[in-house]
Amino acid sequence: MxxxxxxxxxxxxxxxxxxxxxxxxxxxxxxxxxxxxxxxLVFAFAVMFPPKATADDAVLSRFALAPGSPAANSTISYNITATVSLRNPNIHRAIAYGPLAVSFSFNGSRFDESGTVPAFDHKPRKTATVRVTVGGVDKPVKLTADGVKEFRSDNDTGKFGVEMRLDTTLQYKGRSAKCPLVVVCPLQLQLVDPDVAATAFQRTKCTILRAKKSGC
Known part of the structure; x- marks a missing residue:
């Protein structure tokens, strides 16, 4: 019935x-x-989401280019501090990150690869903060002629487009696969005098690139 x-x-x-x-x-x-x-339950235990990332703060206190001839022989002096937040959106799964290698580029040319962040664990539904400070004097940078031209144009305004990149591996709790992960953050940096209050930084969304493989 x-x-x-x-x-x-x-x-x-x-x-x-x-x-x-x-x-x-x-x-x-x-x-x-x-x-x-x-x-x-399916989303909590069966589906794995990659982290989300934002650049929360960045300060450029020095950015000086000595153009070379040819342009690929140029050198650059700089001081940059940047803070990136990583958000684990998963309900159940923690994430274990390997050591993070941090690099900075201008006009597609990498000028610093000295930044590193130790490996760490990331709890579900939590936000982790990564802070990196790098600096150098007369470091080689393989710019093109267009890159030198862009630097001069940006130098007139005091605002530079710099790309921050973090390379690491991640492993989800309960999974054996170690997955390559890249975080790319486009930064619009205002050159500031270190003795003067820094200008406000516009919070920026970063791009997450991950390997398309089983368990990732």
Whole structure:
């Protein structure tokens, strides 16, 4: 006997139709809640999401180029401090990061690879902060002629486009695969005097690049 049958009389005439619709609504609600629980469990235990990243702060206190001839023989002096936040969106799975290698580029030419961050564990639904400070004097930078031109143009405004890149591996809790991960943050940096209050930095979303392999 179905749950709605007691609400009908002889020859299937409706004797208490409100009763039938109420029971139907209750059972429909139970089924919807059950499906929602299943979906949440699938997302929590079966689906793995990559971290999300933003550049929260960055300060450029020195950025001076000595153009070479040819341009690829140029050298650069700089001081940069940058802070990046990593958010683990997974409900259940923690993430273990390997050591992070940090590099900075201008106009597609890398000028610093000295930044490093030790390996660390990242709890579910938590945000981890990575802070890096780099500096150098007369460091080689293989710019093109267009790169030198862009530097001069940016130097007139005091605002430079610099790319920050973090290379690491990640491993999800309960998984054996170690997955290559790259975080790319485009930074718009205002050159500031270290003795003067820094200008406000515009929080920037970073791009996450990860390997397409099983377990990643």
């Amino acid at each position: 179905a749950f709605w049958e007691p609400c009908f009389g002889k020859d299937n005439e409706c004797s208490n139709c409100d009763c039938g619709w109420k029971k139907f609504a209750i059972w429909a609600g139970i089924i919807l809640v059950f499906c929602a629980v299943i979906i949440v």
